[in-house]
Structure formats: structure tokens, C-alpha cells
Amino acid sequence: MASLEEYRRKASFDVRRMLTEIEPQENREIKKKVWHFLASNPLFHEDYTMNGDSKKAKDRTAQQLKVFLSSSGLFANIDDLTYATRTKYLLLVNEGLEIYNANLSIKLALGVMMFSNALNCLGTERHQQFYKDIWAGKILSCFAITELEHGSDTKELKTSAEYDHSTREFVINTPGIGAAKCWVGNLGQQCTHALLMAQLVVNGTCHGLHGFVVPIRDPETLRPYLGITVGDIGEKSGLHGIDNGFIMFKNYRIPRENILNRLADVNENGEYQTFTDPLRMLGASLEILSAGRVGIVNESSNCLLRSIVIAVRYAAQRRQFRDSNGIEKPIIEYQTHQYRLMPYLAATYAIRNFAMEFSKQYVHCVGLSRDDSADMTGVYQSVGGIHAVLCCSKSLITWTTQRAIQEAREACGGHGYHKSAGLGDLRNNHDPRVTFEGDNTVLLQQTSNWLLKLFNETSDRDFSEYPLCLVKFLTNVESILPKKFVGRRKEDVCNVTFVTECFEWLLCWLLKSTNEKMTALLVKHNDRFVARNQCQVFKAKELSLVFAEYIIISHFKAKIDACQDPSISSVLRKLCSLYGLWCLHSHLPLLYQGGYCNTPALADCLSDGVLLLCEAIKPDAVALVDAIAPPDFILNSAIGCYNGKVYENLMNAFRKIENGHFPLEYPDFWKSKL
Template identity: 40%
Template structure:
């Protein structure tokens, strides 16, 4: 069925490479996505094509028009979900597929929908109780528009430092919300700038003069019928950003603003009418962690969003590279720029990274949603705490690594398309700006990734005891053999030897074990020397704990990729995926870990370094003829791609001509032309 759904591309310039491919791109697409998901993707596109708001064009929009279209798209997306077309629970593998496709089509409205509607709902569902059910109903039917307010002007990652307060008034049975100053203003909340009528606000709860820590409150912001702010609330928009301007990020301050006692989301803690604080979690640190648990969903989703942006950029740049010709062995013949070694080295390693991380997302996002379902359906499951901690550690590492990796990929794609890549109609500039936010929100990357290292370092005492290490997702199980792994060394002598999956997995396991040992020993020495534990951890990041986290996540990426390769339906697909696996692994060694391998004694002399370089060049050359077919297998439809350089038909120059000639400025005279022609009059007036 799916083979029939996957139509052949129109004949064109890209046929030169499509005929050279060593595998059938349709078989690879079906293998990666399944027939059901191929049909599901087409279903989404067919539905969205009906709406003019989703028909993209390259004409400039005003700031206000950008906001209007994004808001309408977000409402359309909500209605589609309500009609169950995007009901994802029966097959959780639809989640990463739908998220990737939607951010490729309309990132602003998709993220707006996610961080306002979905995040508001999930917060009420996970932190509220039956008394908040009406808020869920009103949000679902559009009676109220919600948003999520955590970050403050002066505090982001350090949530314990938040300064907005909610003080209980026993006489009126209300909470009084206050922002001490502008630094305590809630900010960057998606949807708060213009549309939200209610917010899930995290504030420091004060009862009988005592602080009880950060809690979440449902705070009415604007009249839902007029969108006029209520007295006591100062609310507005953050202003124009470098990207994602369809999202109305806003700020809010409160001055003696009163809300009902029942508006406290009370699953983790409640206040009785008489002003007594009650909670099922006595440890305030655990209560704080539980109240912020739903943030992992954003980090998991951002990892997938980043790879969605990267795939779109790589599709554009690699298809363009297959069409664009420059120079050649003689004056009569020019060759596609994809034939040049430098161009292959610029793009193909990034393609390998995108495919590997995409495979990881197709596993990890469903695994996260399974965990979320289990917390609701099987709350007494004894594995839940450890699963949650491991998922938190992984999401804290994969989100930064994916954001950084795709940031570099998208920028290289922009440059690899030359001057044409700088056109808005190329579609890469907006991708670059949209992905830029992935390196910051839901946890600034350099701060966030420390959570992964902190989790890993807790295993070191077990390693020293030669104890068995077992985690629910099995990501750290190999640490059971850490002492044995640390006694190994590099023994490959050829490119084929280095490219072996067994050799590469062993190298990454050695890197993780070596950095874990070094990080823990350095931390222990610092503390023994009298350094405060806070500064000891802080001064142990660069080259050690941070690189430990990166290597651990990369090992997990590679491990998942190997599991998928084992299931490949034929030898041709296995071969090309193994090359992708090896290229990602080896290029990442070059980018991140060479110093560690030599410093720790895993390798000596020039052989490893030389083999890494030779292998990268060879793998890029081996994958060159398959590059177009590889992007064909993972590319979004042309409707989502929306690029004059990357369309599946390869007709770059015809599309460029149309875009340039039909541009708002292409053949027009500027409205201010008289100012430029009447020079003397213009100069005289300027002097006056």
C-alpha cells in the first residue's frame, strides 16, 4: 500500500544521482517510518492544504500579520486534534512524526500551540485535581486561552530563586499575587503576550508567614471575551525577536492581585481554608522536583524539533548541491558541486548526524510518552521513579546536543548554498533563526547538560565496587564493566577496522568510562582540598563533566542506531545505514574526543588521528551517490519544504526565476522614488 502512496519524483536534474543510488529510497522510507506513518504524513498534509493560512508564500508580512496567521494556524491545529486526525495514543510512533512535520510546515504556530495550549493542559492535568476539571474543559473548547509562566526576568534555570509570591489570606480565603520588582516579572511565556486569558503561574507560596516553596497557580490574566487585562495585572508582549515572531512571548507582573484558594494546583501541596499547609511529599526538594517534572516533555520534543529543522535544511542544501554546477575538468563541462570533496565534507557528516538523531527520537519520544501514560494509569509501578530520573538525565543531554548539532548543520547548509541560500525564498534563514531558540528554552544548554553528568557520576561508587549497574532504559548498563573497558586500548589498523560498529561502540564506552573516572576523581580532590562543593562541581565541567555527558548521549544515539540497522530489510539498506552510523561516530570523535583518547592513553602516535581523517573522507565519498536518495527518504513533502532551492523536482532555476520576478520588490518602483530623483530639492530640505 505504502509503495503505491510513494510516487516517483518528477523527472529532472536530480535523476542523475537518483539513478546512481545503491538502494531504493522508498524501501528505506517505509523501513524508517512504516506504511502506517507514511499514510499518516500524507493525511496531515492533505488536511492542512485545505487552509489558506497554511499555504506559504515568500511575500513579506508585517509583525501583526505574522501574529494573526500564527494564531489562526494554532486554532486550526487545535481543531484538527479535536477531530482526532492527530490522535497519537494508539501508535506513539506518530508523535515524533507529527511533531517533526508540523514544525517543518509552520514552526511558529506549532510551538505556540505546544507551549500554550498543550503545556497549560498538561500542567493542569499533572499538578491539579478534580476541582480543576472545569479549566480543562474550558481550555479544550476554547473558552479560555492558557499559557505557562515559570521564567522570570532575573531567574530562569534556577527555579528555586523565583521571586513572584502567592500569599494566603485567611480572611478572604484567597491568594494574593505579587511581583516585588521588574526582575520578578514572569517573562518569555508563549501566548502570554497577546492571547492568553489565564496562566499557570509558578510562585513562592507563603502561608502564615512561612515560605513553602514553588507552587503552581491558575491565574486569570485577561477577560476572555475582550482580552483586556484585569486590574492588578500588568501584562504585555516581549517585542520582536530574531525568529519565531508568530509566537506572542509575553511578560506579566502582579500587584496585590487576588485569586481564589481553589486556583492552587494542589496535587503536590494544598492550603486548607483555615490556612494549614498539607502535602503528601514531606521532603521540600522532592516536592520541588515533582512540581517541575513535566518540563522533560519540552526537552524531549525540542530534540525532535531540532532534527526536523536540520532535515529540512539538509534536504534543501543537498538537492541544491546535486543541481548546481560550477567549474569542471575542462571549459566544456561543469560538474555538480556535490562532486567536490570539500562540499561532501561540509554536508554529508551533518546528514549522517540528522539520520542518527532522527532514529533516536523515533525511539525516545514514544518511550517518554509511555512513561507519562504509566504515571497516570499505573502510578504504583515501582520502576517509575528510576525511569523518570533516567529520562530526565537523557533529555537534559540530548536536547543540548541536538540543538548544537543541528545549529551547525543548518548554518553549513546556508553557506553551502552560496548567495542563493541567503534568499528568504531558499527557506534556510528562517530555519536557522527558529532552531536558535532550541539552544536556550526549556533550559540553557550549558547549564542543562550538567544534569546528565550529575546523574552519571552517581554511578562511580558502584563502579569502584565492581557492582552491577542496571537502569530501566539500559543506557548505563555497560558501566558494570567499566574497569574492564578502561583496560582496553585502540587496536584498529585500517579504515575498515575503525569503521567496525564493535570498535566504535567500544571507543565510546571507553570515553564515557574514562571521563566518568576523571570527573569524579577531580571532584573528590577539589572537595578534599577545601573547595566548596558548589564551586568544585562548577569548575569540573569544561573538558570533563560536560564532555562526559556529550559522549554518553552520543553512545546512546549510536546504540539505538545499531538496533535499527539490525532490523533492516535488505543488505543495501543495511550497508548505507552502517556507513551513516560510522560517519556520525567518527566525525563526532574528531569534533569532541580526540584529546580525551590521547590524554587517557587509549591511543598513542598518529595512527588513530590519521585513520579518523581518512575514514571521514572515504565515507563521504562512498555516500556521495546515495546522498540524494537518503534525503528523499527523510525529506518533508514539498508543501512543507517550501524552498525554491530544494524542491523534489530539482527545478532550481525555474523556481528562482519565478520567486524573483514575483517578489513584492522584483519589478516595482519604490514608493519613495521621488526622494531619490529630485536630489537638489531633497538636499535643500535636509539642510533646512
């Protein structure tokens, strides 16, 4: 077996310096606290010999949550923190937890963090007791939005909360099974309260979806209350520790005070009131809708990281086939293997950086929307932009991670399929992120709508502030579009400047051609719904995804430009160029279709450039994964450990099935002869 140490010695940079450059010390300290707590308590030790018994997994995750909340000490001062510090802190705790135990992190996020966040942004003093109880572990919540018949189209949700003047209560009803809330995490067996989104009806008038705190089960006995039919939806493909559930209501009553009334209320006289500045409402919506998506971006970037750490370490050790000199080659030396892994390694660095930077911007923007002295018109522009950036980045990052995990699994061959490798669970647990908190394909439409709107009205905008600074290229569309590819050699494209310019050209062309198609469809059908629908494939959807890649690269470029250490910036620049070229290579049909080049030169340069950079990054690959890898306990993979003992670890994993001995098991064809 090739030694990981041999590859470590080939690195062109100092791993410690890289670590300091890419993640602030204080972030790592918070995650370390989480990891030390998990490692110190056997209840949290994730054992890959556990089979997929979901009943046990659900009980265990519930127990873990209780202990994590009460004994980790991580939440002792949560109320003393300002909004911005608390949000940042909770995102990091969630990240630290997720990389080791996705079930527990999701249970905590849904059951405590998102609920308390919703109380903060949609509730008022009235709801403080819920806030205190949730952090004290006395109650557990869920977020009930999706119904059996409708998910993405929330306007069609049918669960209603009708105000009863005589008792000053809301009466909740589920009009038929199609309106049963379903897929709701924590609802199946354990939550005591739901944050329910239901149509508010007052005096026969429907005022649309509003949030309500709805008691579901007695916190002492966990028995559901009368008027509710609630249950677990059963087996899923992954996330076995989460009790996803369904619920139906029949004339179920809750007090008037349980409506989350920061934006709108039903007053004591039974009158419906909205009293918030519409711009502030937008800020609150951003806070509630986006917090989960920001979490997903961070979580996904960690899954991506985990898969690439495992696959690169394995590739540096695994040898297959001898060359003409009789030397058995580590598989990382093969061109195909480099092409399979190095772009995902580059993507990991680019996406991790984006996730960290974007989280900061998000917290800043939400902070402004809560600040009474802030200029609300500016905030309004930022909120719309942050939402658009988040919609496309959540989609791109979850999809990239999904593909990366599968590639990593295959790149580790048969051993990658063993449960102890960690990649199978990682894949199954990550998979639904492309769907929940907004289906990716649907979310992408929101980004393209925003971009097209800006494209058609750039003149009166100020592009200096985040996130509008990300679309500053829109002020130069006229000068960008006539540009042509003039490079001849691969060296001409292996740099961040080329990557950025090429992306800007592609974005301008996609905007122009999507806009033209949309306009023509509008003329033809006179129906915006039809027009939007018919220009998604090859146009609007591509536009959003290309934009997501571009902003990830822009954030990475800014990071590199600010880096003071030449040995670090040099390798980061290679990673940024590789990620950019790899993405652009997948858009070659569009680049040719739009006339950016009409000779084979562009395709040749991009292909050669990608291969050149893959090879150039290879000697640094092991050090690059070392710099981002969590400790072995957290990575939890027999084939991805820092110590490189792949075969010893695997054999231990094989034997662990029966206390270190091989089980006395006969294959089926033997049994028939016995």
C-alpha cells in the same frame, strides 16, 4: 544543471523500503493529515514574500491557531485516547506542524498542549473545566516561569502567591521589576490564562514553587484584569508570530481552587498539605518538565532534516568549475562539500531515529509513574535516567541542528541566503531552542551529575532496563580502560563495533578523570558548588555531550541490528559509522590525552575513515534525503524542491515581489543622478 534524477539512479537501495524502515506508517499518516489540512486552507500558506512585520505575523498565527483547533478535525477524539496514545499522537501532530510553521506549532504547544498536560499531571478533577475550555478553543494559556532577573536558577524566582485565610484566596505579587515574568510565549497579547509558577506562602512560611492557573484576560474582550500589568516584550530575532510577554502582579487574587493540587494543596482550613509519595512526585515532575523537552528533541530533528534535504538537493544540482576534462562539476562532487554535508546527513538519520525511540521510552516511563501497581523503586531509577538522557540529548541535538542549518545555508552559497530558500527563517526560529526549556549548558550539568553518581555506585544497580541499559558499560570500566587503539587502516575504524568500543573507552576515561578532578577540588575547597563549577570545561561538559552522542549511536545500532533488509541495513550502517567517526574525530585531543593511542595512527584512521564514508554515502545522498523529505509544499524551499527546478523556482521567487514583474527600483547611486 545536473539532474537530481541522475543521482537518484545511483542509489544502492529502494527509497520506499527505506521510508518504511525508518518511520512507521501510522506516524506518517498522522503527519500527512496535518499537512493536507495546511495545504487545503490558504490561511496556512506560508509565503516567503511576507516581510518580518511581527504585528501581522502575531495576528496571523493567532488566527491560524483558532482555525487549526476548530476545523482541522485533528483533535476531535482527543479525550477518548489513553495517556500514552494521546501523548504520542500530540507529539506527532506537533512535529508535522513544526516542520512547516514553527510559530503555529509553538503557539499550540504552549497555549494548549503543555497547559493541558500540566493540568493532567499536576491538577485534579477541580481543573477539568479549564481542560475542556482549552481544547474547545475558549481559552488560551501560557507557561510563566522565567523572571527578568532569574531564568535557569528557578529557586530564586520571587513571584509569590500568599494564602489569605479570610477570603480563601491566593494573593499574587511581583516584588519589584526583577521578578516580572518575562519571555512568556502567548502572554504578550493573546493568552487568557497563565500557568504561573510562584512561591507558595502559607502562614508566613514559604513552601517553594507551585503551579497556579491564573486568569489574565477576559476571554471575550482580551482585556487584562485589574491588578495585572501585562504587555508584549517587542521585537525578537525570530519567531515573529509568537507574542512573548511580561507580567507583573499587584495584590492580584485567585481562588484557592486554582492551585494545581495533585502533589500538594492548601486545604479548606488553610493548612498546607503534601500527600504524594515522593517517588510519584518525581514522576509528575518528569512529566511536566520533560514533555516540552521531548517536543524540542523531535522539532529539532525535523529542522535538521529540513536543512539537510535542501542542502543536499541543491548540491546535487549546482555546478561550479570545470575539471581537467572540461566537465563542470556538481558541487556535491567536491571533497569539502561532502565533508560539510554528509556527516549532517548521517546525524539526521541517527538523531531522527533517537527522537522516535526515545519518545516511546519517555511515554512508557511516564505511564509507569502514573500506574498505582507499578514498582516505584524501578520507576524512580528510570525517571532519573530519562531526565538525564533528555538533558544531554536536548542539548546535543539542538546545538547540532543549529550548526547544521548554518552549514546548509553556507553550502547553498548566496541563494541559500534568499528568504525563499527557507534556511534563514529556519535558523532564526530554531536558535532559541538551545536556551528555552532549559539552557543547554546548565542542562548538561544534570547529566554529568547523574553519570558521576552512577560511576561511584554501580554495584547494586540493575542495568537491564531502559535507560540504565544505556550505561551498562559502567560494569566493565576496569576491563575497558586498559584498552588501546590497535587499528592501522581506515577500514579498521569504518564500522559500528569500533565506534561503539571507542566511545565506551572515552566515556570511561572521561568519567574517571572528571571524578578525579572533582574529588581533588572537593579536597581543596571543601565546597561542592566550587568543585562542580571548576570541572565543567574539558571534563563534565564533554562527558555529557559524549554520552549524548553515544546513546544516539546505541539507539541507531539497535535499529540497524533489527533491520531485515540487507540493502537498507548496509547504507544505515555507513551512516551510523560516519556519524560516530565524525563525532570521535572532534574528540581526538581527549582520546590522545587519555592515552587511547600514542601514535598518529588513530588521527589518520579517523580522518581517512570519515572521508571514505563521505564519499561512499555520496551516491546515496539524494535518495537518502528523498526518503526523509516532506512534500515540497511543506519543505517550502525554492532551492530544495523534489523537482529540482532550482533556477526556475528562484526566478519565480525573485519576481514574486511584484506580481511576476521585476520592480522598477533604482539603486541608490542612480537616484542621486536623476
